Structure formats: structure tokens, C-alpha cells
Amino acid sequence: MYTLTNVTKTYSGRHPVTALDHVNLTIPDGQLVAIEGPTGGGKSTLLQMLGALDVPSSGDVELGDVQLARAGERQLTKVRAERIGIVFQNFNLIATLSAQENVETALVPLHVSAAERRERAMKALESVNMADRADHLPSELSGGQQQRVAIARALVKKPRVLLADEPTGNLDVGTRDEILELLLERWRADSLTVVMVTHDPRVAEGAQRRLRIEHGTLHETMAAG
Amino acid sequence: MLMTYARRELSRRHKQTIVVAVGLAIAVALLMVVNSVSSGVSKAQSQVLAAVYGVGTDITVTQRPSTSASAQQSFGFGQGSGNSDAQGNTSVSSTVLRASRENQTFADSALGTTQHVNGVSNAVSALVLEQTTFHGQIGAEGTSGASPAPSSPATGSGTSDKERHRFGGGQFNLNSTTVTGVTPGSTLGPLSTLTVTSGRTLASGDSGQDVALVSSTYAKTNNIALNQTISVGGANVKVVGIVDSTSSTVSDVFLPLDTAQKLAGLTGQINEIYVQAANSGQVDSVATAIGKALPSATVSTDKTLAESVTGSLSSAATLVGSLGRWLSYGVLAVAFGLAILFTVSGVNQRTRDFGTLKSIGWSNPRVVGQVAVESLLRAAVGAISGVVLGLIAILVLNKLGITLSGSTGGFSVRGRSRGESGGTVPGGAPSGGGGGALERASTAVNVVLHNPVSAETIIIGLAAALIGGLVAGIIGGWRAARLRPAAALRSVE
Numbered sequence A: 001m002y003t004l005t006n007v008t009k010t011y012s013g014r015h016p017v018t019a020l021d022h023v024n025l026t027i028p029d030g031q032l033v034a035i036e037g038p039t040g041g042g043k044s045t046l047l048q049m050l051g052a053l054d055v056p057s058s059g060d061v062e063l064g065d066v067q068l069a070r071a072g073e074r075q076l077t078k079v080r081a082e083r084i085g086i087v088f089q090n091f092n093l094i095a096t097l098s099a100q101e102n103v104e105t106a107l108v109p110l111h112v113s114a115a116e117r118r119e120r121a122m123k124a125l126e127s128v129n130m131a132d133r134a135d136h137l138p139s140e141l142s143g144g145q146q147q148r149v150a151i152a153r154a155l156v157k158k159p160r161v162l163l164a165d166e167p168t169g170n171l172d173v174g175t176r177d178e179i180l181e182l183l184l185e186r187w188r189a190d191s192l193t194v195v196m197v198t199h200d201p202r203v204a205e206g207a208q209r210r211l212r213i214e215h216g217t218l219h220e221t222m223a224a225g
Numbered sequence B: 001m002l003m004t005y006a007r008r009e010l011s012r013r014h015k016q017t018i019v020v021a022v023g024l025a026i027a028v029a030l031l032m033v034v035n036s037v038s039s040g041v042s043k044a045q046s047q048v049l050a051a052v053y054g055v056g057t058d059i060t061v062t063q064r065p066s067t068s069a070s071a072q073q074s075f076g077f078g079q080g081s082g083n084s085d086a087q088g089n090t091s092v093s094s095t096v097l098r099a100s101r102e103n104q105t106f107a108d109s110a111l112g113t114t115q116h117v118n119g120v121s122n123a124v125s126a127l128v129l130e131q132t133t134f135h136g137q138i139g140a141e142g143t144s145g146a147s148p149a150p151s152s153p154a155t156g157s158g159t160s161d162k163e164r165h166r167f168g169g170g171q172f173n174l175n176s177t178t179v180t181g182v183t184p185g186s187t188l189g190p191l192s193t194l195t196v197t198s199g200r201t202l203a204s205g206d207s208g209q210d211v212a213l214v215s216s217t218y219a220k221t222n223n224i225a226l227n228q229t230i231s232v233g234g235a236n237v238k239v240v241g242i243v244d245s246t247s248s249t250v251s252d253v254f255l256p257l258d259t260a261q262k263l264a265g266l267t268g269q270i271n272e273i274y275v276q277a278a279n280s281g282q283v284d285s286v287a288t289a290i291g292k293a294l295p296s297a298t299v300s301t302d303k304t305l306a307e308s309v310t311g312s313l314s315s316a317a318t319l320v321g322s323l324g325r326w327l328s329y330g331v332l333a334v335a336f337g338l339a340i341l342f343t344v345s346g347v348n349q350r351t352r353d354f355g356t357l358k359s360i361g362w363s364n365p366r367v368v369g370q371v372a373v374e375s376l377l378r379a380a381v382g383a384i385s386g387v388v389l390g391l392i393a394i395l396v397l398n399k400l401g402i403t404l405s406g407s408t409g410g411f412s413v414r415g416r417s418r419g420e421s422g423g424t425v426p427g428g429a430p431s432g433g434g435g436g437a438l439e440r441a442s443t444a445v446n447v448v449l450h451n452p453v454s455a456e457t458i459i460i461g462l463a464a465a466l467i468g469g470l471v472a473g474i475i476g477g478w479r480a481a482r483l484r485p486a487a488a489l490r491s492v493e
Helices: A043-050 A073-082 A099-104 A116-129 A143-155 A173-190 B002-012 B016-051 B109-115 B216-221 B256-264 B282-291 B302-307 B310-347 B353-358 B364-400 B454-482 B485-490
Strands: A002-011 A017-027 A033-035 A060-062 A084-087 A162-163 A193-197 A211-212 A217-222 B058-061 B090-099 B120-138 B170-182 B194-199 B211-215 B229-232 B235-245 B253-256 B272-277 B298-299 B403-408 B445-450
Touching: A002 A043, A017 A043, A017 B298, A043 A060, A043 A162, A043 A193, A043 B216, A060 B090, A084 A143, A099 A116, A099 A143, A099 B253, A116 A143, A116 B229, A116 B302, A143 A173, A143 B364, A143 B445, A162 A173, A173 A193, A173 B016, B002 B016, B016 B454, B058 B282, B090 B256, B090 B353, B109 B120, B109 B364, B170 B256, B194 B211, B211 B216, B211 B229, B229 B253, B235 B253, B253 B256, B272 B282, B282 B298, B310 B353, B310 B364, B310 B454, B353 B454, B353 B485, B364 B454, B445 B454
Parallel strands: A033 A193, A033 A211, A084 A162, A162 A193, B170 B253, B211 B235
Antiparallel strands: A002 A017, A002 A060, A211 A217, B058 B272, B058 B298, B090 B120, B120 B170, B120 B272, B194 B235, B211 B253, B229 B235, B403 B445
16 A cells, blocks of 8 residues: 655655655555546655655655655655566657566566566566567557556566556557556456556546646545446 | 577678677787797796806806906016027916906805805806917017117116117017806806816816816817816816807806815805706895895896897897787777677667567576676687687797897806907017907897797686676666566567
């Protein structure tokens, strides 16, 4: 379960920006949450706090028994490696590695043997219907296919949380629906806690709970039923 | 995964890979060539020194002559000396066997003192002598037919012209022979430079015996055959061996040391000690210890002797030692700089990739390791190419057969060069200073430069490149790992 207490994130610079302003949020295990809002409102920053990709300027971020805001780099790395899967808007696949090898990169920190890595990567690709493209480079895949591979990479380590930052942002409508369906399918099958950042209402419609963040301030637009 | 990812990234950035590899290859090759040539020049210097002092000699002990020792040589004849013929001409001859004027003699107890110095593995002594033979004929008085010289009123000698005695003229020859007393059976010192061409060398059993070795040049000039007797110091010694020498300077005659001492009237005296150190790294300390044990001695090491080597060999040593070495270090530094720059540049281009990898759980050490492995692979390509290039360059240099000349300036020559006969000074007067060959202060040796390829040379080249690659990888990897994942991902969004 996620618990955010009075989380503030300010980016310093010539013009300091407060991306999160005293955000309080609790996300129970297994919930599918959509976070909406305008560009620059703080959606991605909030996701980065949840994903232990950054630390708040003040406040607490807890994931289960781990205080992400106060943990050291080693512990944060462990959390990212074991508990959190993340999918990016731009897919962020490694261009020089094949689809299977990209999925395997998520298993490298878990010290899994090479043979087991390959096997689990193939199974993950099968679960997203990409097994036949295992040895293709990202440049040889369509946008939707690359996002499928990215989802496989996020889920291969069997995380407790799946974070998706605009997962359909770069996809056409048809592909968007495919990816959305895939995410919902995995959420149901693996009992994941899913947090999706999106500016697409169609994507947010499938969520149990909808939040909106503007100018760093979070409020609930649809509570979980 | 590590190697797969590394190989793929190096292939993707092949231009950077080539530039870094070429830079490192040139640096490695230059380092190898300088190291190899430096060894070759050092070996050539040792060859020059060995040619003069024999193989295995690390230290020589001598003593500078006092003023009286360097006094001019003289020959005296008493009244009634010589043999006169019917015409009244008188033939006179005299032979003097004395210590070489270049070094003073000292007690042979110094050898024992030297042998007991810590770090000395072997030491032998020698006595270098010069035998000078004066032979001439003095004409009878007035037989020259010259007009009597006018009397000098100032002398008031009261003698008439008829009664004045005039020098009848004469012709004189001066022969010089170098004689060295050596320790029979020794493997160090002058005996170690000799190769027997006929007969045998001097063995331990020859101590005190009137036996000798003669150089092949001396034997040929003076028509000396094996088993013939020659006169040394007024005694007849039997020639048991005719020898050649690896040294460019070789004595004419070699006697057992105690025989030479006896014939020269220098019993218990020597004037040179050749020392071999137990460890080549201890030569300087052993030399210092010998100097303390023998305060009045002049102790010279290979290093001090090497400083006396002049000629193109010396110039090459200076060139390689200073310019060559600093040039290779400079090129290596440039290659390192290139490696670091291109590694950092590559990392900057992959900021998003590293941000993604960190966001899915890759640790900082793993990211640094990835970049370091890529850099090491790049360096390995440069290292191997550099070793091959270096080996080719060394091979070409050796094939060229560069000849360098080295002279040991400032050290006296105890003998004469091969091919030169015994010093004879024809004419009406003795030279007063001995033979011309003995006066020469240096000798030149030509050596063909051979640059060795040792495992050490190759390892140094490989290590230099790989260390450079590792340093570049660590610096680049640190830059990749220092960003938080969010910052890395944000930098390209």
C-alpha cells in the first residue's frame, strides 16, 4: 500500500517550480488508479515519487514498510528492482538490444541465471503476444509492439506495483485500446496495484479511481467503488 | 547481458570506438618501441663496456697513480755496457718490466677485503704491466767525419779541438709489450674475454709457472708459435696458448698473476680488481661498501663506466631516455584523454538509456560496470592493435641493422687494438714516454643495435592501454550513475 503524507517537490533553479504541493494520498493494494491533469501539473512528478525515481523535497512516501523518502540509494534500487514495474510514454527500450534482451534487463538486478532469464523473458513476451518478435530490435517494431515489450519488461519480475506514465500517449487510437486492454488484463490477472498517468479520458475511464492534479495540488475526481 | 550490451553499443558507435582504439594503439606502440629501444641501447652500452672490461664485471677497483708513479721512463747504461764491434760501435739493450703507469699498484690483500664485502659474489685481481725494450747502437767517437766544432772561448775548457769528444751518432729501437698477470682459471676479468685459437688457456695449476698466453695479433707480428718460449722480464716463458679476445683492447701477453708479480719485482702487488655483484640491483650499494673498505681505491660501476661511453651510442641513449620516453608519455596522455572524452560523450548520449535501466532496478555499480566494460573492450582493441603495431615497428628497426658507436672515453687502454703491432718507435731517440698505443685514452666499439622484444615490453603496452580504458570507463560510468533516474529521464523529455 502506498501512503503519501504532505509530499512537496520543488525544483530549484532560476525559476523554482513547485511540482507537488502538500500532496496526501493513500493507494490500497490491488487498486487501479488513474491520475489526470494538464501538462506540467505534476502528474509525472507524482509518479516519480511513487516509483522511487526521485525523492520529495519534504513529506513522506511509504510503500508498504519502506520509507521511500528517507531510504538510501541501495534500498531504493532494491525496491525498483523487486517491487515496481514501470512503463514509459516513449517506451524507453534499449535500441541495441532485441525485444527478449530488453525484457531480460529487468531480471539482471535479481541475479537470475542466464537460462532462467531467457525463459522468463520469453514467457513474459508470450503473455503480451510478442513471442514471435523476440529477436527483433525496437527499430523493427511498431509503437504498439514496443509498448507491449515495455509492459513485458515491467511485469517479468512479478512486481507488486505497475506504474504507467502516459502508456498510450504515443499510440494511435486502435493501438491505445489494445494496450489499455492489455494493462487491464494484467491488472486483473496478477492482482497488481496499478497507477496510470494519462491525459486521455478514455484511458482514465477504465480505472477504479480517478485523481486529478493541477499546479501540484491533488484531488479526487472519482473514488473507488 | 553485460558483454552483449557492451558489444552492441561499441558497434553502434563504431566511429568513436575506432578513434579511441587508434589513439591507444599508437600510444601503446610508441611505448613499446621506446621501451624496447631503451633496452637495446642499454644492452649495447653493456656490450661496449664488456668489450673493454669483460663479461660479468659490475665493478672495477683501481687506484689512481701518485706523481712518482707517472714519472717518465728512463734507461741507464753503465760504463762499459754493451758489446763493441771492430769499428768501435757499441750495441746496448735493456728491458724494463714495470706496472702500467695508468693505475698505481696496491697490496693484493685488497682482493680479500673486497671478497668479504657483503653483496660480492666474485672478485679477481690482475696486474697490468708494460714491458719496454730499448735496443740501439752508438757509433764510435769521430767516426761521423764531421768538422770539429769551434771552441768556445767562454768555456775556458783549456782543451783543444783535437781533444774534444764528439757523439758518434746511433740508431735506437723501442719495443713495448703489454703484459697482464691474471688469475688462472678465473671466469671474471681479462681472462673471461679470451678465446683460445690454439693450445689452451691458463688453468689453476699454472699458478707460479713460467707459462703464457699471447694474443693472435702479437703472435703473428712477432712470429711466435705455440710452445715457443718468449722473453718476459728477462725470463723465458713458454707459450701454451694463442688467444683472441672479445675485447677491442687486448694485452699482448698473459701470465699467471704470481709469475707476473715475480718477474716485475712486484710480489704481493696488483693494480686492478674485477668484481661481480650477487644481485644486479645491489651494484651501487656494493660499490659504496667497497669504497668504504678501501678508502684510497677508485671504485667504478657500470653506471659510472656507462657515463663515460661517448659517441652515437651515447646520443641514442640520451635521445631514447629523455625525448623518446617523454614523447611516449605525452602520446599516452593524449590517448587517455581521447578515451575519457569519447566515453563521457557516449554516456551523455545514452542518458535516457541509463535512466531507464536505473528505473527498472540497475544499481549504480552495475551502471558503472557496464560503461567500464565497454571502455575496456574498446581499450583492448587498441591494446592488441598497438602491440601488433609495436612489434612490427621493432621488427623493422631491427631489420635496419642500425650501427651505433660507443667509446669509453677517459679510461686508459691496457693493451692495443686488434691488428696493431707492438709499439715500436723508430728513430734516433727513445720516445721517452713508452709506445704510442699505450698513450691512447679511449677506444671505440661499434655495435649493431638490437631491440629486444620481451614479455615485459608487451605487458607494459597492454597494461597501459587497459588502465587507460578502465579509468575512462570509471569516469564515464560515474557520470552515468550519478543522476537520479528521474533526472536522467527528464534530460531528454
